[in-house]
Amino acid sequence: AQSVTQLGSHVSVSEGALVLLRCNYSSSVPPYLFWYVQYPNQGLQLLLKYTSAATLVKGINGFEAEFKKSETSFHLTKPSAHMSDADEYFCAVSAPSGTYKYIFGTGTRLKVLA
């Protein structure tokens, strides 16, 4: 069965510091992985996705993620945190067949300290 685990429900970083949000997956087939951000009282917006092309994926707002099969990880990073990055982030894996519904992690709330 597919699953994702996001380590750390809350992460705090200083403004200008590296952002690292962790996501590990479990999948019976090569996974397709997604990172979404949820703005307050809004739906989810796609940051980036991995669909078996390049292992280093660049997304919007300066975020990127690297797919590492050996570590079953897809961690989200940003070199320099901005105050505007303070939101909740979700990692998801798509089901391997059928509906391709998403299986989400439990989310990580990022706090950026001035």
Add this chain to the structure above:
Amino acid sequence: GAGVSQSPSNKVTEKGKDVELRCDPISGHTALYWYRQSLGQGLEFLIYFQGNSAPDKSGLPSDRFSAERTGGSVSTLTIQRTQQEDSAVYLCASSFSGERTDTQYFGPGTRLTVL
């Protein structure tokens, strides 16, 4: 173009009442998903439509929940005899064709509060 829209944005109801939640997907998207976001359960899949058919209803938590889609477009999620545990944010998403590589585009959600 317009994104996924949902209405109402907020709904407060009394226990035992029925509610209807509406989703307007992106025009031309054949795949439509409903998810529920609640404090205890995180984000969980409810139902998937391809066109007007629902080949996967596996996430519906009980027979009080039902959904339909008409004209390959608008979808309505109905909850009968609401219970307090139904309180959550209900999110709708659509994708172009439902392929595995497709991006799902999410609406802003309907926040349901059952008193």
